[in-house]
Amino acid sequence: MKKSVFFGALAGAALAGGVAGAATLDDVKARGKMNCGVSTGLVGFAAPDANGNWEGFDVALCRAVASAVLGDANAVEFVPLTTKTRFTALSSGEVDMLSRNTTWTFSRDTDLKTDFTGINYYDGQGFMAPKELGVTSAKDLDGATVCIQTGTTTELNLADFFRANNISYEPVPIETNAEAQQQYLAGACDVYTTDASGLAATRATFEDPTAHVILPEIISKEPLGPLVRHGDNEWGDIVRWTLNALIAAEELGITSANVGELGSAAGDNPEINRLLGTEGNLGEMIGLDADWAKRAIAAVGNYGEIFEKNIGENTPIGLARGLNAQWTNGGLIYAPPFR
């Protein structure tokens, strides 16, 4: 506890102060640490391991930004946030960025005064049902009881889907994914609905994963991405282009293994040269040095490496790239040119 904090509290002195300063980059540099809001725990996306180190797909992005800005992938203070506390924590300045499987929607982008800085995972809401139920399509679910997490977009999508198809359902509200798993296995609900990535992760932990099917319908678009506060575009640019740098790195064939070599001197590919700072002054334009992207890629790898390491097909979660393949491979992942 900071001394000033302690005495401030004891004296009950509520010091008046300005709202969170506009220049987040300066704050982060002065602090020497970036505060990154993450999930309180989501398999593959964000969870601390046995030693307390945060790992996961969303966590990697925080580390990438910290490496780009501060030069140290560990200079991140991870602030675990629930679905209910995440937006207030961002807008009150408690965290500098939020990388917490948050769906980009109109009202969140505008009314909640946040800025989404890209999409790092294209998800969609799906359904999982026990095989013995004999359901093959979500449209067969008339009258089913559905386990659903409250306070999320999935809740609203579910209502829309059933209304559009004119079938009825009975929601079983639950708080966390862990609770949902248990309720679903205990038979409290016929179907569990959440993002398809979550369903796959959940199914992978079951004793007999083959006894459950994920229905083919994907009933919503859930573009998940990092977000920052309204009003500090410079900081938003840094987060946006760090994500783009990781994506572009995969497309250009830059990996954590060869980034040192490629970045040591200008090569044949001008885009690689610009990205890695051996040519041009892109880093300077966003207020960083020339090696920013090199550091980020060296610390966490390119987008594909992050995917494979945390949620890819060789992990227990076993997600296929699908929509999240590079656009050159038929997916939606696409970085604007570095120019």
Added chain:
Amino acid sequence: MADTHAHSVAFARKTQIPPSPPPASETGVIKWLRQNLFATPANSALTLVAIWAIYSILAGTVPWLLNGVWSTASLSECRDALQGEVGACFSVLSERWNQLLYGFKYPSDQYWRPNLAFLLLFFAAAPVLFFDLPRKLLIFTGLYPFIAFWLIWGGSILVPIVALLGFVAGFVVFDRYGKQSFATGFFGAIVAAFVIWTLGGIVIPDTASENAMLSQVPSRDLGGFMLNLMLGVTCVSLSLPLGIVLALGRQSDMPLIKGICVIFIEFIRGVPLITLLFVASVMLAYFFPPDSTVDLFLRVVIMITMFSSAYIAEVIRGGLAALPRGQYEAADSLGLDYPQAMRLIILPQALKISIPGIVNVAVGLFKDTTLVSVISMFDLVGMIRGPILASTEWNGVYWELFSFAAMLFFIVCYGISKYSQWLERRLATDHR
């Protein structure tokens, strides 16, 4: 007559027949069974149902417990080790033991600090709980909060020392002037304490904590059952005196004091604890500038203390109301002033009556500390629901973790309950 009789009768026994053993159905185990388990047909039926119920519970749990696996590294390994048999996967407890107890961020080479603080807690609490012990031990109890703070949070030792000096200064001023006028002493004490704290804040350099003997651990890094215990102990010990003050204030003749107390109690009792916690974690962050917020732990302590002190106040008010009016009049007729009457006559009796109610609130409060998990603090339940269940290794382990949490809480709450029963017996002065 005797002779005649002797001749007319063929045989007369000279000695007493040795007593035969009672019938089998009236002795030992069988008698006990007949009396207690099979006294009536309805009783027998209930007994059989109960036996069946106990058997089915044990048949389900005992193999699960005994077959438990303790040394695998993940749930899937656990399942491989069990090979389809029923069995618990206790490995999660052994692998995440430290996380369950201390949270996932407390530096692991510093675990001795909370351990030592926990050990010292017993020495500090003993003279308060068992008043047969020498009263001098209370000095240590008074110092304990500052020692525990320093041990758990670390940082510069000057911080707890200045805080302690503030309290000492306040006490000295109160002791000096409180006798003449309570108000002078009271407000003088507050001013004195503030002066010391402000001066201390200026004198202690900002860098004092950086090279301190014990490395600094921010509140955000506290977690696990340690956090539950810290919140429980702090809030119970703060809310009891506050509750007494509120209860007395509510009975006061002074309209302002009475009004404040009534509004406070009724407002706090009318609001769910979880709402107050959300205010503490979410709303207050808006009111303070980002760099000088009040520590989250302190905010939560304030909210839980306010909450439970309102309940304790009402419990104590019940105890005060139960005292016959004659007790108040007796105090008046002895010529005691208000503080003396309260301290010597009213409160000892009222508090004794209130013990079961106060313990009820204390046990409830201790269990309510798990609510902090909804505001992203990783107490025992928060650790289980968040990081542990979200790790790829342990996703899907529920019974083992939550049974462990239940067991820890049960041990503490049962201990509190047993202590209160002892206390009631110890304080029993009436002849029933």
